[in-house]
Amino acid sequence: MDAEKIDVFILTAIETEYTAAAHHLDPGRVRRTLDGATYEIGRFSGEHGRVTVGVQLAGPGNEMAAALCERAIALLRPAVVLLVGVAGGRKDAALGDVVVADTVYGYETGRDEENGFLPRIKSWPSSFALVQKARLIAADKRWQSRIVPPPERAPTAHIGAVAAGAKVVAHARSASGRLLSDMASDTLAVEMEGLGLLTAARINPHVQALVVRGISDLLGDKDAAHDAHWQPVAARHAAAFAFELISVSHTGRRSHTGRRSASLPGAEERAHPPLTIRQLGTLAGLLLKVPGLTSPISWQQLLDSLPGLGVMTSRQPNQHLEAVSLLRTCEAYDGWTRFMEALDSLWPGAPAVEDIHLYLVEHQLLEER
Incomplete structure (x- = not known):
C-alpha cells in the first residue's frame, strides 16, 4: 500500500468521529506516521472501484484543522478532503440528522469599537462538484443503509450553511447564538473546524473539499450524558453519508493523458509525475x-x-x-x-x-x- 499517495483524506476532531470514519475502511488498514503526523490508511470499495482513504484524528479547532489538512495535502496528495464529525444543530436539523456545508461562516471576526463589536463575517464555499453530489445523495437516501447499527429513526440530510468558531456554543441564547441569529440566520449548524479545512483547500485549488456533520445537540441540551449518547450516533450518521459520497465519486486521479492513475489499486499505468x-x-x-x-x-x-x-x-x-x-x-x-x-x-x-x-x-x- 502506497502510504504517500491517497485518493481521499478525512479529518476528524475527536475520537468518536475518528472511530466512526475508520469503521468504513476495508480490513487490513495500516497506521503510518509521516513528519510527526499519524494517519490511518486503508482501502474502501466503492461503486467505481477501490480507493485509498486516509483518516486523521486532529483535535479540535480551526487552526489545527487548517495546519494538519495542509500537511496532509502536501504529504499524501489526496484529490478530495473531507471534514467528518459532529456539530450543534441551530435550525431545521434534528438530532442525528446530517448537515452538509455548502458554505462555512467564520462568524467571530470583526472590529471592536468604542460602542461595541461590529462583526465581519467571512464565508468559504465548499467545492461545487461535491455539493452537487451531496444534494443527490441527500435526495435518494441510499446513504442511510450504510449506518451500522440501523437507527430507530432514519436521519435526514440537509445542505446549507454551517458556522465555525473557536468556542463551543452551548445555548442558542448565548452571545454567539444571538450573533448568529442577527448576522447569519441561515446557519443550520455550529462547529469548530470547518473554516480551517476549507482554508487549507482554498490554497490548494487542485483539491476538492466538503464538510459533513452529524447533529449531536441542539444548542441547549448539551451535557456530558447527552454527548455520551448522541455524539456516537451523529458521528456514525455523518460517516455513512461521507462514505456514500466517496462510493459514488470518481475520486481516483487521472494522468495528463486522461488515463486513470496508479493511485487506485490495480491500475496498470502510472501518471506522469507532477512538475517540480x-x-x-x-x-x-x-x-x-x-x-x-x-x-x-x-x-x-x-x-x-x-x-x-x-x-x-x-x-x-x-x-x-x-x-x-x-x-x-x-x-x-x-x-x-x-x-x-x-x-x-x-x-x-x-x-x-x-x-x-x-x-x-x-x-x-x-x-x-
Whole structure:
C-alpha cells in the first residue's frame, strides 16, 4: 500500500468521529506516521472501484484543522478532503440528522469599537462538484443503509450553511447564538473546524473539499450524558453519508493523458509525475514572455478563455506566482490541451507560445502538433 499517495483524506476532531470514519475502511488498514503526523490508511470499495482513504484524528479547532489538512495535502496528495464529525444543530436539523456545508461562516471576526463589536463575517464555499453530489445523495437516501447499527429513526440530510468558531456554543441564547441569529440566520449548524479545512483547500485549488456533520445537540441540551449518547450516533450518521459520497465519486486521479492513475489499486499505468517547483517556475517564465500578457487586461482575457480553470486559479501577490497558480490548476485538472488552445487562439504564431508547447511536449504533457 502506497502510504504517500491517497485518493481521499478525512479529518476528524475527536475520537468518536475518528472511530466512526475508520469503521468504513476495508480490513487490513495500516497506521503510518509521516513528519510527526499519524494517519490511518486503508482501502474502501466503492461503486467505481477501490480507493485509498486516509483518516486523521486532529483535535479540535480551526487552526489545527487548517495546519494538519495542509500537511496532509502536501504529504499524501489526496484529490478530495473531507471534514467528518459532529456539530450543534441551530435550525431545521434534528438530532442525528446530517448537515452538509455548502458554505462555512467564520462568524467571530470583526472590529471592536468604542460602542461595541461590529462583526465581519467571512464565508468559504465548499467545492461545487461535491455539493452537487451531496444534494443527490441527500435526495435518494441510499446513504442511510450504510449506518451500522440501523437507527430507530432514519436521519435526514440537509445542505446549507454551517458556522465555525473557536468556542463551543452551548445555548442558542448565548452571545454567539444571538450573533448568529442577527448576522447569519441561515446557519443550520455550529462547529469548530470547518473554516480551517476549507482554508487549507482554498490554497490548494487542485483539491476538492466538503464538510459533513452529524447533529449531536441542539444548542441547549448539551451535557456530558447527552454527548455520551448522541455524539456516537451523529458521528456514525455523518460517516455513512461521507462514505456514500466517496462510493459514488470518481475520486481516483487521472494522468495528463486522461488515463486513470496508479493511485487506485490495480491500475496498470502510472501518471506522469507532477512538475517540480523549478519546472513550474520555468514554465511560468515562458508564459510571461507571451507578448502583452503581463498587462492585467491580457491576463484576465486568458483566464476568461479557460472556463473552469480560470475561476479555480487563485489570486496571488505578483504575476509570476499567479502564473504558477494557473499552471498548477492546469496540471491538477488535465487542462494542458485547453491551455494551449487558448494561447494559440489569443496569440497565434507567437514564439513564446511555441516555446511553451515544446516544453510541455518535452515533459510528455502534450503530444507534438
